[in-house]
Amino acid sequence: MNDLLEQLRAGLPAEALISDPDVMVSYAHDMASFCEAGAPAVVVLPRTVEQVQHVMRTATALRVPVVPQGARTGLSGAANASEGCIVISLTKMDRILEISTVDRIAVVEPGVVNAVLSRAVAEQGLSYPPDPSSWEMCTIGGNIGTASGGLCCVKYGVTAEYVLGLDIVLADGRLLTTGRRTAKGVAGYDLTRLFVGSEGSLGIVVKAVLALKPTPPPQLALAAEFPSAAAACAAVCRIMEEGHTPSLLELMDRTTIQAVNKMAQMGLPETTEALLLAAFDTADPAADLAAVGVLCTEAGATDVVPAESAAESELLLQARRMSLTALETVKSATMIDDVCVPRSQLGAMLEGTAAIAAKYDLTIGVCAHAGDGNTHPVVCFDHEDADESRRARESFDEIMALGLELGGTITGEHGVGVLKKEWLARELGPVGLEMQRGVKRAFDPLGLLNPGKLF
Template sequence: MSDLTDRLAQGLPAGAVVVDPDVTAAYSHDMAGFCAAGAPAVVVFPETVEQVQHVLRTATELRVPVVPQGARTGLSGAANAVEGCVVLSLVKLNRILEIDPVNRVAVVEPGVVNAELSRAVEEFGLCYPPDPSSWESCTIGGNIGTGAGGLCCVKYGVTSEYVLGLDVVLADGRLLSTGRRTAKGVAGYDLTRLLVGSEGTLGVVVRAVLSLRPAPAPQLALAAEFPSADTAGAAVCAVMEAGLTPSLMELMDAVSVRAVNELGQMGLPESTQALLLVAFDGPDREAGLARVAELCREAGATEVVPAEDQAESDLLLAARRLALPALDRLGTTMIDDVAVPRSRLAEMLNGVAVIAERHALTIGVVSHAGDGNTHPIVIFDGSDRDQTDRAQRAFDEIMALGLELGGTITGEHGVGLLKRDWLARELGPVALDLQRQLKAVFDPLGILNPGKMV
């Protein structure tokens, strides 16, 4: 321990090497429940690329595991410490290095907060579309590590579609540059895409070249109330089949609607079994909303409420962003992240309801309906052993249901520790073996975020 901290301190600023057990305990885990976390030997806060390289070289020489971390807002345990590791916090590499409006790129360090980047590029009439629910606190490095999505994925896509290039420190301290700054480029294997979503198991991102888009017009939204998941699912299918491209299409079940009502006094009808929120941000906003309203009514909506202006739209969309904190107030939560084909969204919601009833638990579901990404949230009393066991079984049954419906165990939260065993079931032995071989190429000693993913 003494040798490790002394060696680390030689290449880091004063105060950047922390061994206080109260501090290291705070950095031992992310926001995922039910994931083991070890006690870090030390937490380090480098401020430059060279300092990150020093940390990795030292860890390699001493054969000490390293767990990279951003803001620790993750929901899969990917940032959880392993016993005796170096926690490598990247929050102090937080500079926006460049915004280029001609080439529509931003160059940033990993500790830049998503919302801060969004506000910075707004001044140039641009936007960075990926917008996880935690966008006011999550970092770009963490978004890259998990391949994060967000509420606007239905139109704008996910993080991987906006990462053009990366600078990555490998386990032995070497600096790897991948990708490009150009709009196109197919030189060699696409290492950039490989690294996005790798959860810090292949290297440590220290710089990213991100693609930007012209800032769209403000969103206009509507809310449609449905008597069942089936009618809401039919509306989602109708919207997509009609060739419409909303900027947002979110679905909340009855449990989440009631929770949001209680927290935010939103005035949503308690009889609503499913609430669909749809928004458009292009020049055809009004026409798009009018067509969606028509399709929702045809699918069986009991009420369709279009926003009159921007303020009303913001209020409607605030209801969706309140869903997770509202459900958190009901007890301990275990958050799933299962994506299914859009056409099977209703089957997913109905199946979750059956699982909730079978285990006598409350499970709320919020969904990025436009891309079939559901977030079933299992609510229980964490101090009750029986409830906890039932919650774990329900969680596993939800993942099994997602695979049965042709989906995936994670749409945007990542694998981490929480879903490592399930990854093997989804990928199969051949793909899993190849992924382990790739891990060994990048990290032959296995010191980078060990125990995560594969």
């Protein structure tokens, strides 16, 4: 242990090392509830690639596990410390190294906050689309580790689609460069993509080349009220079937609406069973919204209210963005599912979730990236009530089982971490799991990187 600190100190400035247990405790957890975490032996905050390499060389020499962290806003425990590990926080490596308007790329260090990058590129007429709800806090490195999504995905896709190349410090401290700065490239296996979503288990991302898009026109939204989740889902299917390309297509159920109103007095319609938010950032968003409004009405919407301005649209989005946080106030604790099903199965998924809530006598609020079929059923419960806690866990699991039955995945964007390890094995099956483990061994033969996560 003293050996570890001493060897780390040899290549790190004093302020990059934290070993005070009282301070370290704040580095133990990400934002997932009910995920095991251990006490780190030490927390390091490197500022350079060389310092990260020194940490990894030391970890390998002493066989100490390493847990990489960004802003710890993750929802699956993937950044939780393991007992006696080195926590390596990349938050101090937070420089934007380059923005090119001609090449439409940004080169960044992993600790850059998503919103900081988004604003910096916006100043140059560009956009970095991925926008997880935590975008004001979360880091690009964390986004890459968890392959995070957001509200924009229905049109602009997830983080993975914006990562062109990476610099990675491997478990043994060597530097690996993957991918490219170019728009296209097929030289060898796509290792870049392998790292996106790998939850820090294959190497430490120390630099990323990101693709940017031109800033789209401001988006305009509408809100449509539905008498049932089924009707709202039918509208979603019709919208996509008709070839529309909304920049946002989100659903909030009644529980979510009420929670948001209670937290922030948003004035959302509390008697509606499902609120669908649709937005377009096209050349003529009003025309697109009008067409989508008709489809909503045909599918049974009782009211369709287009926003009058970009500001009003932004307010609707804010309501959606605070959904998870609002649902966390319903009871003392929550477990947040992240099941993604084929869009055509969204109705069945929501009906099934309601049935699970009834079976276990629990409040399960649902918000969803409906256009992607990505649902976030939030199981609300009293964590001091042992029986309710047990029912919560069982319903949380049953929701994932339902997702798999419907041809979906246990995680659309939040990742596996420690929360869904058993379920990952179930989704992948034995052959899939074996191949995943083979990849892990190829990069981290000693198993030092974020052990106990994923599988």
